[in-house]
Structures are given as C-alpha cells and as structure tokens.
Amino acid sequence: xxxxxxxxxxxxxxxxxxxxxxxxxxxxxxxxxxxxxxxxxxxxxxxxxxxxxxxxxxxxxxxxxxxxxxxxxxxxxxxxxxxxxxxxxxxxxxxxxxxxxxxxxxxxxxxxxxxxxxxxxxxxxxxxxxxxxxxxxxxxxxxxxxxxxxxxxxxxxxxxxxxxxxxxxxxxxxxxxxxxxxxxxxxxxxxxxxxxxxxxxxxxxxxxxxxxxxxxxxxxxxxxxxxxxxxxxx
Ligand SMILES: Nc1ncnc2c1ncn2[C@@H]1O[C@H](COP(=O)(O)OP(=O)(O)O)[C@@H](O)[C@H]1O
Ligand SMILES: [Mg+2]
Numbered sequence: 001x002x003x004x005x006x007x008x009x010x011x012x013x014x015x016x017x018x019x020x021x022x023x024x025x026x027x028x029x030x031x032x033x034x035x036x037x038x039x040x041x042x043x044x045x046x047x048x049x050x051x052x053x054x055x056x057x058x059x060x061x062x063x064x065x066x067x068x069x070x071x072x073x074x075x076x077x078x079x080x081x082x083x084x085x086x087x088x089x090x091x092x093x094x095x096x097x098x099x100x101x102x103x104x105x106x107x108x109x110x111x112x113x114x115x116x117x118x119x120x121x122x123x124x125x126x127x128x129x130x131x132x133x134x135x136x137x138x139x140x141x142x143x144x145x146x147x148x149x150x151x152x153x154x155x156x157x158x159x160x161x162x163x164x165x166x167x168x169x170x171x172x173x174x175x176x177x178x179x180x181x182x183x184x185x186x187x188x189x190x191x192x193x194x195x196x197x198x199x200x201x202x203x204x205x206x207x208x209x210x211x212x213x214x215x216x217x218x219x220x221x222x223x224x225x226x227x228x229x230x231x232x233x234x
Contacts, residue, residue: 001137001207004126004162005044008038010226011185013212014202019183022160023206024153026132026177034198034219035166036060038187040069041223042164043079051125051162055081058134067113072223080122082114085134107138107219108148109230112155118158124231126162132177133168150180155180182206188214198225 003018012018017026029035043053057065062081069076111129119122129135132149139145156163165178178184183205190197199216216227 004051005045005049007041007043008039008224008226011038011200011214011224012111013228014200014215014226015205016209018205019162020205021162022157023182024156024161024163024165026175026181026184026222027164027165027187028169028178028184028203029156030170030189031168033187033189033225034217035168035187036065036068036130037072037219038142038185038224039080039130039164039166040065040074040076043126043128044074046126046162047078047189050214052123053126053128054124055079055128055130056114057081057130058085059131061085072221074223080118084114107140108135108152111135112152115155115159115161119161124161126154128164129166131145131166131168133166133175136144136177144178146176148228149177153180157218169212171193176211178204187217197232199232 002021004021005012005018006015027035027038036105039055043055046053055065060083062083067082095107115127118127136145139148153165165177165181167175169175184203186201186203188199190199190203195230198219199214200217200219202210203210211228214232216232217228
C-alpha cells in the first residue's frame with residue numbers, strides 16, 4: 001500500500017512511513033494544539049510530491065490562514081483554500097434549480113458537490129477539512145451526523161483522496177468521526193510546573209503497525225516538530 005507523508009518527519013516515522021494513501025483520517029486536538037499547522041504540513045508535502053492540495057475552512061477566513069502560515073516562511077500560494085464559513089465568501093451557496101437561483105446554506109450534501117468539482121476540475125488529491133466539528137453543527141438532525149460523515153468519508157476514499165478531517169476536542173472524548181475514520185492522530189497539551197508540554201499520539205491506524213506511545217512535539221518557527229525517539233517522561 002502506498003504511503004503519503006504527513007510532511008512532519010517525526011510523525012511519518014511514528015506511522016512507519018506515513019499515512020496509507022487514499023483514506024480519510026481524523027486529526028483531533030484542543031484549540032491552539034497545531035491542527036491547522038499540521039494540516040498545512042500535509043498539503044505542502046503533497047505539493048512537493050506532485051499532489052494538489054485543498055484546504056476547506058469552515059471556521060477561519062482564508063486570508064487569516066495565509067497570514068498565520070506565512071510566519072513559518074511557507075509559500076502556500078499553491079494550496080487551494082476555500083472558505084466556506086457562514087461569514088466567508090462562499091458560505092452561502094447559490095445553486096441553480098430550474099433556472100431559478102436559490103440560496104442554500106452550506107451542508108454536507110453541497111460539500112460533496114464542492115469536492116466533486118475540486119476533484120474533477122482541479123484534480124485535487126489531498127484534502128483537509130477544518131473542521132468536521134463545524135460541519136457536524138450544520139447537520140439538521142443528530143441522527144444524520146453519522147450517516148452524513150460516513151458518506152463523506154466513503155466518497156473521499158472512493159475518489160482516492162487522502163484526507164485529514166480536523167476535529168475540535170477539549171478532553172479525551174472519542175467523537176463519532178474517530179470511529180468512522182481509518183485512523184486518528186491526537187494532539188495534546190499539558191502544563192507541567194507552568195510550562196506547556198505538547199505531545200502527539202497515533203490513537204488508531206488501520207492496516208499498519210505504528211508507534212503506540214505518545215511522543216513530544218513542538219511548534220517552532222519552522223512549524224511542527226515531533227521527536228519519535230523521545231519519551232514524554234524525559
Ligand atoms: N510562528 C510560531 N512559532 C511558534 N509557535 C507558533 C507559531 N505560530 C503559531 N504557533 C503556535 O501554534 C498555535 C496555533 O496552531 P494552530 O495549528 O492554529 O492550532 P489549532 O488549529 O489546533 O487551533 C498557537 O497557539 C501557537 O502556540
Ligand atoms: Mg485551526
């Protein structure tokens with residue numbers, strides 16, 4: 001099975017070479033834990049490997065993401081960023097029905113339409129959805145969530161997209177997306193004597209062995225660094 005690098009060498013080592021290509025994964029963590037940055041590492045690595053990348057943002061304006069990432073000296077101009085937040089430029093979708101124009105609130109169904117366009121017109125191969133938590137809030141009924149997410153993930157894998165679905169979490173709670181995804185990577189932050197300690201854990205990864213231990217991680221001026229030979233206790 002082909003491996004897709006996450007763009008963070010230490011994490012790729014933990015994954016025994018990277019993510020298995022063409023599958024959906026969940027990246028979960030609290031606010032400020034580095035989810036957006038890790039998502040960009042993944043898409044930039046893809047560009048380097050000749051795979052087009054798409055970042056679908058439901059919670060942060062595209063310009064802000066670009067500004068934040070430029071602090072790392074990254075050229076993310078080759079990554080497509082679509083802002084589909086309710087306030088964003090494309091937040092309200094206008095779809096033609098019988099020649100009439102209709103405003104439609106963004107939801108999982110038209111996300112599938114959007115992804116279809118991206119796959120066929122723009123030949124995107126790697127996708128980050130930020131966040132699946134915001135997407136779930138757009139589901140009208142609780143019981144739709146599981147079905148909608150499952151159909152989204154199956155759609156992505158049928159189209160051989162390697163995707164990172166970002167999940168916002170405050171505790172250790174396991175969300176429905178983690179059950180459905182083929183793998184989960186969790187970012188964690190603890191405070192020891194007032195000092196912030198970041199860590200990264202591969203919680204689940206189907207079809208491959210992986211490092212079972214949580215490893216230290218840092219966000220530096222070069223982005224995320226993972227130390228796969230170090231223990232958290234050191
Ligand atoms: N240039 C930088 N140098 C060091 N740390 C940074 C830099 N830029 C951002 N960070 C850290 O990254 C965090 C934001 O990461 P981000 O990926 O946006 O988090 P999330 O998406 O999980 O909310 C900030 O809270 C800060 O701690
Ligand atoms: Mg973020």
